[in-house]
Amino acid sequence: MVQYELPRLPYDYDELEPYIDTETMTIHHKKHHQSYVDGLNKSLEEVGSASHPQYITSILSDLQLIPESGRRKINFFGGGFENHRLFWETMTPDGEGSPGGKLEDAIDVYYNSFKNFKQIFSDTATSIQGSGWCWLVFNSTYNKIEIISTENQTSPWTLQKMPLLGLDVWEHAYYLKHQNRRPDYINDWWNVVNWDYVENRFSELSG
Ligand code: MN
DSSP states (O other): OOOOOOOOOSSOTTTTTTTSOHHHHHHIIIIIIHHHHHHHHHHHHHTTGGGOOSOHHHHHHTGGGSOHHHHHHHHHHHHHHHHHHHHHHTBOTTOOSSOOHHHHHHHHHHHSSHHHHHHHHHHHHHTOOSSEEEEEEEETTTTEEEEEEEETTOOGGGGTOEEEEEEEOSGGGTHHHHTTOHHHHHHHHGGGBOHHHHHHHHHHHHO
16 A cells, blocks of 8 residues: 655755754644544544555545545545645745745735735735645636645645645644734744746646
8 A cells, every 4th residue: 555654855954044943844744744644544444545555646636435434534645745845845944035937926916916916825825824825826727826824734745736835824833933813923934935836837737
């Protein structure tokens, strides 16, 4: 059966300083993300994962195929695994501040300007109640980009939307440095977004 493993970070724990602090990165990756990896492996084993050999994004896209007894757990741990995997990839110590190419064009079409896009994304992330994620997704049904939020570890894949960029707003993602000031964390995070990665992902997924 497929055994998921904790993915390596594309940078060191201290490299996103001063925006995301070393201690938060270390605990978030080594402890929190590891717990989603372990939970996913265990949940897949419980439902007999031999019959579900696809990668987790395919499983999340069609959770109805999973026995009902395991669906909630796989939604949570599978989402947790994949959401964090993408989260690490979409950050970089060399953030350039804004996207280019085809993604920039799409942002201009749907949000008028990058500045306006950032404002709407930040407002959406700030207003999430409790734990969850804020996303820029590609909606392939309507061939457009959208800003959405999901609760807990629910992945956009379960909504048939492809995540391009996700922001973790669980308190474990920022509390050590920013305490209750989620808007400050969001402002800091914009400095480390890897727009090259997000643009490439958009190009790949949108064909
Ligand atoms: Mn997290």
